[in-house]
Amino acid sequence: MNGFDLSAILTNPEYISMLLHGIEMTFIIYIGSWVLAMTLAILLLALRVSPLRIGEPIVAAYVSYHRNVPTLVQLMLWYFGIFTLMPQGLSDWLANNNAEAIFAVIGLGLCQAAYFSEDLRSGLRSVSPGQMEAAQALGHGYASAMRFVIMPQGVRNALPPLINHSVSLFKNSSLAIVIGAPELTHAVKEIENISFRTFEIYMIGTVTYLFFSLIIMGIGAYIAMRADPARRARA
Amino acid sequence: MIQDFITIIQDYWLLLLIGQYPNGPLGGLANTLILSALAIAFAFPVSILMALARLSKWWFLRWPMTALVYVTRGVPLLMLILWCYFVIPLWTGADVPSFLIMLVTLVIYQGAFLSEVVRAGIVSLGQGQMDAARALGHGYMGAMRFVILPQALYNMIPSMISTFVSTIKDTTLGYVINVPDLTFAASQVNNQLLTQPFQVFLILALVYYILCWSLTYVANSVERRIARRRAGPRNARLPAEAAPLKTITEQL
Numbered sequence: 001m002n003g004f005d006l007s008a009i010l011t012n013p014e015y016i017s018m019l020l021h022g023i024e025m026t027f028i029i030y031i032g033s034w035v036l037a038m039t040l041a042i043l044l045l046a047l048r049v050s051p052l053r054i055g056e057p058i059v060a061a062y063v064s065y066h067r068n069v070p071t072l073v074q075l076m077l078w079y080f081g082i083f084t085l086m087p088q089g090l091s092d093w094l095a096n097n098n099a100e101a102i103f104a105v106i107g108l109g110l111c112q113a114a115y116f117s118e119d120l121r122s123g124l125r126s127v128s129p130g131q132m133e134a135a136q137a138l139g140h141g142y143a144s145a146m147r148f149v150i151m152p153q154g155v156r157n158a159l160p161p162l163i164n165h166s167v168s169l170f171k172n173s174s175l176a177i178v179i180g181a182p183e184l185t186h187a188v189k190e191i192e193n194i195s196f197r198t199f200e201i202y203m204i205g206t207v208t209y210l211f212f213s214l215i216i217m218g219i220g221a222y223i224a225m226r227a228d229p230a231r232r233a234r235a
Numbered sequence: 236m237i238q239d240f241i242t243i244i245q246d247y248w249l250l251l252l253i254g255q256y257p258n259g260p261l262g263g264l265a266n267t268l269i270l271s272a273l274a275i276a277f278a279f280p281v282s283i284l285m286a287l288a289r290l291s292k293w294w295f296l297r298w299p300m301t302a303l304v305y306v307t308r309g310v311p312l313l314m315l316i317l318w319c320y321f322v323i324p325l326w327t328g329a330d331v332p333s334f335l336i337m338l339v340t341l342v343i344y345q346g347a348f349l350s351e352v353v354r355a356g357i358v359s360l361g362q363g364q365m366d367a368a369r370a371l372g373h374g375y376m377g378a379m380r381f382v383i384l385p386q387a388l389y390n391m392i393p394s395m396i397s398t399f400v401s402t403i404k405d406t407t408l409g410y411v412i413n414v415p416d417l418t419f420a421a422s423q424v425n426n427q428l429l430t431q432p433f434q435v436f437l438i439l440a441l442v443y444y445i446l447c448w449s450l451t452y453v454a455n456s457v458e459r460r461i462a463r464r465r466a467g468p469r470n471a472r473l474p475a476e477a478a479p480l481k482t483i484t485e486q487l
Contacts, residue, residue: 068447069440070404073418077440080425081433167308174311178411185313198321206310206318213309 022187036109041116066114104176123158163220262415282349356387
């Protein structure tokens, strides 16, 4: 084995372009599944607090399934299982349109929605019922009390777990390698296979993941700081 | 459809349960459980040492541990597995079985996460406990051993169980380096059948679900019991709706 030499990888345009494509795909999967998860989480939460009796057990079952089955198994079930059960036309279309990435987004997004909706729910539950009564006594209707009094406090309480789970969603995007989506870990493995510079390329991959995770944590900390009422009162 | 499930379970239950054993290595559900139990058993003492190092007054203990905790929080477990898969055989110069590699990875990973739980437990006790113990004549080690850790660790029991659950879920990643666990057994079954991937992977998901759900249930009831005990005998009869203990675990 030759000595440690990062430049052997960083100066090779072919490897650089593979890495950049990997990072791009990781972000497509991450952002796609984050948006899907957040949208679904809000819908689940709405269903849960709605007066519909049937909402509660459905959401509880959804959350329970997605939290107790490993994400990897969920992805495998989607890609190896449900994909084969789809009607011919749809599965052909998917196969021609990067099915791996689409199923990674679906699988990770559905799984993450369970965590996000639980975070939001516990955030909302921590707002005391007196707040709603006080808001209504001040003349707010239900919707406007929700919008101006309950939601701002509830979302603020939910921020720390939401940020943590956003970081772990980013890390979990690496699981897409198992169903063959060409994301960052996949690119790292490929370059390793071609260049045999395992140590260097793993180092680059690790630092890249760490870099973006820390950025996501930083953005989260910034948002949490901005939402802090003590700071706003000072400004 | 239902018939398919019953046939698969009838034909392959032994493979899913213990893998190729006794003709080959132990695998399947048994191996998943052994791997997670060993991982948590080793991760527990490691996490206490890591937490003590992070709270240490010596920078040469504190800084590397803080860095390690941040790295494990920011890097996917998959990347860590690939690292160990590459580095451990290189260092030891031996052909290390993938089971052992996965075990080491999980101990590092879960140790780092548990160490945050232990640290939070110790910090939440407050400085007064340590001061009182020192005033009574304990040294640092004695105070930790007899006063601080027993309290901090008792409050940690529910977090331990939920860490066990996430460890079970983490073992599925061993699939990438061919650890013969339950996921591996299911994909073997799938490769033999070829025609019923949905049924096979749904069975796999259900087995994990039952396993993790029941452990989560145990964790919750232990947590309620501890919350009741902490509320003191006066409130013992009240339903324990006290604030849930902070559980920091990695989801996967």
